[in-house]
Structures are given as structure tokens and as C-alpha cells.
Amino acid sequence: MLIGIDDTDSNQGMCTTYLAALLADELKAYGTVAGFPYLIRLNPTIPYKTRGNAALGIDLRLSRESDSSLRSLRERVVSHVIRRISEYADADSEQTNPGAVFIFEEMYGETKEPLNFFFQKAVTDVIEIEEAFSLIDSFKSSDNAGFFPFSMKNGRGLIGSLAVCGAMLNSGWEATYEYLAYRLPENWRNRGGPPRFVDPESLIEADLRTSPQTWDTVDYSKKSKPFPVCVPSSDDPVLYGIRGNSSQAVSAAAGFVISEEAERFCVFQTNQGTDSHLIFAESFRELKPLHSYIAGGTVHSPSETLEGGHDIFSIADQNGNIIECAAYEPTGAFRHIIRRLLPGDTVTVFGSFKNQTLNLEKIKINSLVTAFQSDNPVCPVCEKRMESSGQNQGFRCKKCKTKAAGKVQTPVSRYLKTGFYEVPPSARRHLSKPLIRYSEEEKNG
Numbered sequence: 001m002l003i004g005i006d007d008t009d010s011n012q013g014m015c016t017t018y019l020a021a022l023l024a025d026e027l028k029a030y031g032t033v034a035g036f037p038y039l040i041r042l043n044p045t046i047p048y049k050t051r052g053n054a055a056l057g058i059d060l061r062l063s064r065e066s067d068s069s070l071r072s073l074r075e076r077v078v079s080h081v082i083r084r085i086s087e088y089a090d091a092d093s094e095q096t097n098p099g100a101v102f103i104f105e106e107m108y109g110e111t112k113e114p115l116n117f118f119f120q121k122a123v124t125d126v127i128e129i130e131e132a133f134s135l136i137d138s139f140k141s142s143d144n145a146g147f148f149p150f151s152m153k154n155g156r157g158l159i160g161s162l163a164v165c166g167a168m169l170n171s172g173w174e175a176t177y178e179y180l181a182y183r184l185p186e187n188w189r190n191r192g193g194p195p196r197f198v199d200p201e202s203l204i205e206a207d208l209r210t211s212p213q214t215w216d217t218v219d220y221s222k223k224s225k226p227f228p229v230c231v232p233s234s235d236d237p238v239l240y241g242i243r244g245n246s247s248q249a250v251s252a253a254a255g256f257v258i259s260e261e262a263e264r265f266c267v268f269q270t271n272q273g274t275d276s277h278l279i280f281a282e283s284f285r286e287l288k289p290l291h292s293y294i295a296g297g298t299v300h301s302p303s304e305t306l307e308g309g310h311d312i313f314s315i316a317d318q319n320g321n322i323i324e325c326a327a328y329e330p331t332g333a334f335r336h337i338i339r340r341l342l343p344g345d346t347v348t349v350f351g352s353f354k355n356q357t358l359n360l361e362k363i364k365i366n367s368l369v370t371a372f373q374s375d376n377p378v379c380p381v382c383e384k385r386m387e388s389s390g391q392n393q394g395f396r397c398k399k400c401k402t403k404a405a406g407k408v409q410t411p412v413s414r415y416l417k418t419g420f421y422e423v424p425p426s427a428r429r430h431l432s433k434p435l436i437r438y439s440e441e442e443k444n445g
Contacts, residue, residue: 001103002058003027003060003100003101003102004168005058006055006100006157006163008089009096010090012090013189014088014089014090015236018237019084019088021037022084027060027077030060030076030077031060033058033061036177036267036268037266037268038269039055039178040056040123040163042055042159043122043126043277043291044292044429046126051236057165059168060077081100082150085098091153098155099149100149101161101162111139114135115162115169116166116170119166122162122163122166123431124276126290136149174276177246178241179253179265179266180240181259181262182239182263182265182266183238184263185263188237190235196232196239197259198239198258198259198260203226203231211436213244213245214250215434217229217230217243221333221424221426222332237263239259239262240259242254242257243272243273245437273430278292283321284317284323289354290354291352296347296366297315298315298343302339302342303338308329310326310329311328311339312326315347315349325360326360327423328359332427334427337363345365345367346365347364348364350362365417373409377395379402386402389403
């Protein structure tokens with residue numbers, strides 16, 4: 001059976017990944033968890049999200065002595081999961097609307113394709129609750145034997161629950177891994193616990209020993225000192241999380257981490273760091289709010305730095321459609337790259353489209369125009385700069401008596417190269433693919 005869970009967390013505490021890790025351990029009493037629990041990030045622009053917009057899934061293989069006990073065993077599993085959701089979901093939060101979906105084996109064939117479509121759409125598009133309810137109604141059999149939904153409040157969590165089941169039923173999507181360690185319950189901040197303790201030097205050691213197979217453990221772009229990206233600042237139960245290309249890599253990195261005592265840990269299979277939220281757009285006319293895109297164009301106007309340190313510039317597509325692009329203050333030194341762009345440079349931009357602005361996650365500079373500055377001409381005899389002879393009277397060399405009609409245009413360095421540039425790890429979205437994960441073919445393509 002497949003179990004999908006979403007939207008039990010809140011900004012005041014709790015984390016759905018903790019509930020999934022807890023259940024992954026407890027459900028071993030009923031069978032075996034196949035592979036790793038799933039942590040699937042959905043469309044990052046959705047306004048209803050709590051923090052990272054993740055749905056959690058467990059692929060449970062039930063153990064039974066005879067077919068006659070199957071129905072009872074399933075009912076006990078469903079009851080156990082619902083009880084835990086009811087206990088741990090932060091239902092007092094206005095934003096928290098828990099949902100869960102249970103799909104039994106005989107429904108796998110019928111639900112596989114519709115749920116794969118739903119999964120892909122949930123990552124790249126906007127889904128309303130009514131669409132989830134409609135899909136659920138189409139799956140329900142007369143006796144609900146193979147499919148069972150559960151929800152609290154308005155049930156928005158059913159969207160993520162269905163999506164993660166789609167991910168579990170379908171292969172072919174790019175998978176990465178995350179090792180998540182959790183604090184002892186008495187240490188949770190929303191229960192009055194102390195600040196987290198994770199030794200920053202041990203995180204640097206973990207990063208140095210396992211990169212590039214792990215990424216975004218530490219942000220070295222900060223001017224003062226390396227910043228531990230993998231340690232959250234919120235009040236949820238997570239102690240730290242390490243992301244990587246394999247379960248072996250993230251587990252190896254965790255072995256170097258020195259921290260307060262952890263209650264439990266769990267390795268998740270995930271779609272983080274894959275750019276799976278991005279849609280290729282041929283024309284800027286295709287861009288819709290609350291969607292994320294890869295789009296190419298030519299710089300139309302140079303960057304303007306706004307109050308607060310945000311940088312805005314515009315690009316035009318091949319049909320002359322113009323959009324604004326933004327590099328916000330948290331992106332740090334990435335803004336220095338944006339400030340060096342000039343009209344005529346060709347770029348490919350990666351990011352989310354909100355409020356008629358594309359918020360940059362990455363940029364690829366494809367070509368650079370030659371920049372010039374106006375200089376006094378050089379004397380062809382002594383090779384020194386000439387001086388002005390007066391307004392509208394040209395230039396002359398006092399020593400050699402040579403003359404020139406006006407200033408000359410001299411090429412200057414752009415202090416910029418073609419290629420990819422990305423925001424720092426501390427400003428990176430969960431789904432955004434870091435350049436450290438790019439193949440040479442992707443970088444040159």
C-alpha cells in the first residue's frame with residue numbers, strides 16, 4: 001500500500017517530514033517500508049505553502065499470514081496513520097489543512113497514469129482543491145476497497161498526498177536524497193527548548209569530505225564566515241538536513257556532523273535539486289504567474305538597484321516582448337553579475353514568474369556585447385594621449401604637433417564571462433538545481 005501525507009506542519013512548529021520519519025519507523029510493526037520514504041517538493045510559488053511545500057510518502061509492504069487477515073491489517077495501518085496525523089498536525093494554525101491518501105495494491109494499475117499526470121502538474125502548475133476532490137471521486141470504488149482518502153479542515157493537503165503517490169507509482173523522474181536528523185521532542189523550540197546546537201566546523205568538514213556528491217551544506221559566499229545552510233532557523237523539529245546525489249553520500253556526510261543528541265534520523269528519496277519545477281518557454285507571452293520558467297532573451301535595459309538592494313533589469317525575446325527580471329538582496333554577490341549586464345547581451349534566465357517579474361534562480365550568459373569608452377586619441381608619433389585644442393577644435397599633441405578630429409572609442413573589459421551563474425546556497429530554492437550537479441554537457445548546451 002502507498003501512503004501519502006501533506007500539510008501537517010506550520011510556521012509555529014511541526015514538520016511533515018518528522019511525521020513521515022516517525023511513521024516509517026512505527027509502520028515496521030505491520031510490514032516493511034520499501035526503499036526510502038519520499039519527500040516530494042511541489043510548485044514553490046504556491047501562496048498556500050507553509051515553508052518548503054513538500055509532500056511525504058511511504059511505500060509499505062504489508063506482512064500477513066493469510067489473505068483473510070489483509071482487510072483487518074489495512075484498517076489497522078490506516079487507523080494508526082490517521083491517529084498520528086491527528087496527534088501531530090498543527091491544526092490550530094489557519095494555514096494547516098492536513099490530508100492523507102491510502103492506495104492499496106489492486107488500485108495501482110488504475111491510478112498510475114492519472115496520478116503521474118497529477119504529480120507532474122503539482123510540481124509545475126497550480127492545482128485547486130476541487131481538482132483533487134474530483135480525482136479522488138474518480139478513484140473511489142463502490143466499497144472504497146482499494147482507495148481511501150482522509151482530510152482535516154479544508155483538506156488542501158490532499159493535493160500533495162495525491163502528488164506524492166503519483167511519484168511513488170512512477171519512475172523516470174530524477175531522484176536525489178536528503179538525510180534529516182530530528183531533535184529530541186523536549187528540545188523543540190515551540191515547546192520551550194533551547195536553540196539548536198550543530199557544530200559549524202563539523203559541517204565544513206562534512207562538506208569538504210563529501211562534496212560534490214553532497215551540496216548546500218555550507219554557504220561560503222558570506223563575507224564574515226561560512227554559513228550553515230543545512231541547519232534551519234525555524235521552530236520545527238529538524239536538527240539538520242544534508243542533500244546529495246545518493247543515500248550513501250548523505251549518510252557519509254552526516255557521520256562527520258557533531259551536534260546535540262538527535263531523537264531519530266531518516267533518509268528520504270526526493271526531487272530536490274533537479275529543476276523539475278521549470279518549464280521551457282519559447283516566448284515571454286507564455287509566462288503565467290505562479291509558474292517557473294527557463295527563457296532566453298536579449299538584455300533590453302541595464303540593472304537598476306532599488307531601495308533594499310534589489311536589482312531589476314529587463315530582457316526582450318525574439319518577438320520584442322519584454323519582461324523584468326529580479327535579483328533580490330538575499331542573493332548577495334549574484335547581484336554583482338546582474339549589474340554588469342549591458343543591453344545587447346544575450347542570456348537564458350531561470351526562475352519563478354510572480355507579479356509580472358521573473359525572480360532569478362540562475363542565469364546563463366550566452367554572449368556579451370563589446371563595451372567602449374571615449375578616450376582622447378593617441379599620438380601616432382610618441383604614443384601619448386593628445387590634449388583638447390578647445391571646444392570643437394579637435395585634439396593635438398603639444399610635443400609632436402600632430403592633430404586629431406575627435407575622441408576615439410576604446411574597447412574596455414566587461415569583467416564578465418559567458419557561462420552559468422547562480423544564487424548562493426542560502427538563497428537557493430529546494431527544487432533549484434545547483435551548478436555543482438550540472439554535467440559538462442548541460443553547462444555547454
